[in-house]
Amino acid sequence: MRHAHTVEQVRAAEAALMARLPEGTLMQRAATGLAVAISNFLGGTYGARVVLLIGSGDNGGDALYAGAYLARRGAQVTAVLLSDKPHAAGLAALETAGGQAIPVTASSASNGTTAAQSAVAGADVVVDGIVGIGGRPGLRPEALAVVQVAERYGVPIVAVDTPSGVDVDTGETPEPHVNAALTVTFGTHKICHLVDPAATACGPVHLVDIGLDLPPAQVQALQAADIKALYPVPHGESDKYSRGVLGLMVGSAQYPGAAVIATAGALAGPVGMVRYVGPDAVASAVREAHPEVVGDGRVQAWTIGSGLGDELDVPRIRELLDAEEPVVLDADGLKALDDSGDHVDVLITPHAGELSRLLGVDRATVEAERLKYARLAAETFDVTVLLKGSTTVIAGPDGEVRVNTNATPWLATAGAGDVLAGLCGALLAGGLTALDAASVGAYLHAAAANLASGGGPITAIAVAQALPEATRRLLS
Numbered sequence: 295m296r297h298a299h300t301v302e303q304v305r306a307a308e309a310a311l312m313a314r315l316p317e318g319t320l321m322q323r324a325a326t327g328l329a330v331a332i333s334n335f336l337g338g339t340y341g342a343r344v345v346l347l348i349g350s351g352d353n354g355g356d357a358l359y360a361g362a363y364l365a366r367r368g369a370q371v372t373a374v375l376l377s378d379k380p381h382a383a384g385l386a387a388l389e390t391a392g393g394q395a396i397p398v399t400a401s402s403a404s405n406g407t408t409a410a411q412s413a414v415a416g417a418d419v420v421v422d423g424i425v426g427i428g429g430r431p432g433l434r435p436e437a438l439a440v441v442q443v444a445e446r447y448g449v450p451i452v453a454v455d456t457p458s459g460v461d462v463d464t465g466e467t468p469e470p471h472v473n474a475a476l477t478v479t480f481g482t483h484k485i486c487h488l489v490d491p492a493a494t495a496c497g498p499v500h501l502v503d504i505g506l507d508l509p510p511a512q513v514q515a516l517q518a519a520d521i522k523a524l525y526p527v528p529h530g531e532s533d534k535y536s537r538g539v540l541g542l543m544v545g546s547a548q549y550p551g552a553a554v555i556a557t558a559g560a561l562a563g564p565v566g567m568v569r570y571v572g573p574d575a576v577a578s579a580v581r582e583a584h585p586e587v588v589g590d591g592r593v594q595a596w597t598i599g600s601g602l603g604d605e606l607d608v609p610r611i612r613e614l615l616d617a618e619e620p621v622v623l624d625a626d627g628l629k630a631l632d633d634s635g636d637h638v639d640v641l642i643t644p645h646a647g648e649l650s651r652l653l654g655v656d657r658a659t660v661e662a663e664r665l666k667y668a669r670l671a672a673e674t675f676d677v678t679v680l681l682k683g684s685t686t687v688i689a690g691p692d693g694e695v696r697v698n699t700n701a702t703p704w705l706a707t708a709g710a711g712d713v714l715a716g717l718c719g720a721l722l723a724g725g726l727t728a729l730d731a732a733s734v735g736a737y738l739h740a741a742a743a744n745l746a747s748g749g750g751p752i753t754a755i756a757v758a759q760a761l762p763e764a765t766r767r768l769l770s
């Protein structure tokens with residue numbers, strides 16, 4: 295499990311630990327981990343041209359000490375000072391190790407560019423020590439200017455703790471920010487490392503342990519071992535009913551394919567049987583593709599809504615939402631959701647457009663503030679929310695949040711959401727809670743997409759077909 299803590303939690307844990315350790319110990323741990331990660335990123339340090347962008351806080355201190363470490367191992371290190379109050383001891387350490395420092399405003403002897411811009415343009419790596427967890431969103435003009443030089447010249451940026459400019463506690467990026475090729479963070483993940491759009495700005499995230507003792511995390515990302523432990527594996531005494539039966543109320547004359555695709559997702563999950571309820575012509579199409587599927591009857595969970603189009607029986611859906619069996623509510627079915635019910639076992643699976651309609655805010659706002667709106671919908675409708683997109687955000691009605699980060703952008707293909715709705719329903723029928731079904735569903739859906747894609751295009755059906763193999767690999 296990857297845990298993401300808030301800035302306030304990190305600061306409290308850091309203060310408690312610092313009170314027990316000699317001064318500077320934590321920064322030394324952070325800086326050493328950072329220097330090793332930069333060295334690995336570069337594939338060696340000797341002769342490497344390293345430029346440090348240094349703000350006024352401890353984030354710059356980390357970068358300066360790491361720069362000193364790299365300079366002692368043969369790197370040519372230049373610190374660009376963005377403030378007139380850089381971390382004094384860090385700067386002294388860098389200079390003692392043979393590194394040099396220049397103010398961001400220093401002009402170059404040769405042409406109109408500044409010395410800082412020339413250094414950045416010719417660097418092998420730029421280290422972003424502008425701000426970390428103490429930063430407000432955005433970059434000041436002089437910082438933005440040097441960051442843009444790195445981008446223009448294709449110089450990779452390694453972010454210290456967080457890419458400067460992102461909103462650390464929400465993952466929002468309302469202002470200009472660093473786009474890192476690698477982020478090296480300390481103690482624990484922060485929310486911006488897991489939640490898009492900031493998560494994308496982090497690139498891969500490397501965590502350095504500095505020994506913090508932390509409280510329970512606000513946001514978690516389940517990993518393979520966690521998913522494996524949750525998956526409902528049948529045992530010797532299982533039969534098709536005890537494994538769980540899923541009812542599907544999906545697809546329509548308008549969208550018969552959605553029914554076929556959602557059924558494929560469901561059958562690739564852990565259920566013993568799938569029942570299809572819908573128009574005769576669609577039921578025939580479903581049975582032609584999946585002869586295992588049977589008709590109406592008792593179920594342990596429902597998937598409702600994918601591809602229902604206008605054929606929406608709102609009173610019937612509301613009856614099912616209020617019944618005992620848990621429900622996955624997807625796509626058109628979301629139109630039947632109201633905020634009056636007691637919906638603890640309901641999992642809704644909107645993309646940003648659908649969530650924006652449910653909440654009455656525009657789509658771009660939902661996409662920019664994914665965590666906030668997933669949480670708001672969970673609270674407003676008393677349901678578990680799985681907000682689809684580049685990172686999937688899962689919010690439970692009691693405030694728990696999980697994030698799924700293993701998807702490939704190739705998964706953004708028509709019908710992929712129908713596979714997910716069918717799979718999540720199967721996991722609910724298999725006995726998982728809505729929060730766990732959403733977590734396992736999102737993870738396996740993405741794992742299957744990666745397997746099917748291998749770096750190329752995929753269809754929704756190919757994702758469903760790869761689910762059994764993705765599950766086998768997880769469980770083996």
Ligand SMILES: NC(=O)C1=CN([C@@H]2O[C@H](COP(=O)(O)OP(=O)(O)OC[C@H]3O[C@@H](n4cnc5c(N)ncnc54)[C@H](O)[C@@H]3O)[C@@H](O)[C@H]2O)[C@@H](O)CC1
Pocket residue numbers: 304305308320321324349350351352353354356424425426427428429430431432433434454455456459480481504
């Ligand atoms: N908290 C911890 O557990 C640890 C923190 N360490 C480092 O310390 C960092 C936090 O240090 P600080 O608290 O000094 O904070 P930062 O270094 O993140 O930033 C604080 C300074 O930046 C200025 N600032 C804020 N927003 C800005 C913006 N958008 N543009 C320019 N300047 C801005 C502030 O006025 C303040 O002077 C962490 O990110 C990490 O790198 C590590 O040394 C070790 C452990």
Ligand SMILES: Nc1ncnc2c1ncn2[C@@H]1O[C@H](COP(=O)(O)OP(=O)(O)O)[C@@H](O)[C@H]1O
Pocket residue numbers: 645681682683684685686701702703704705706707708709710711712713714739
């Ligand atoms: N950029 C992306 N990177 C990774 N996964 C994505 C991205 N965009 C969308 N997805 C995933 O692709 C699937 C698309 O589902 P959805 O939008 O419901 O499509 P449809 O309605 O056509 O089935 C979701 O699981 C979503 O999380």
Ligand SMILES: [K+]
Pocket residue numbers: 353422423424425426453454455456457458
């Ligand atoms: K930073």
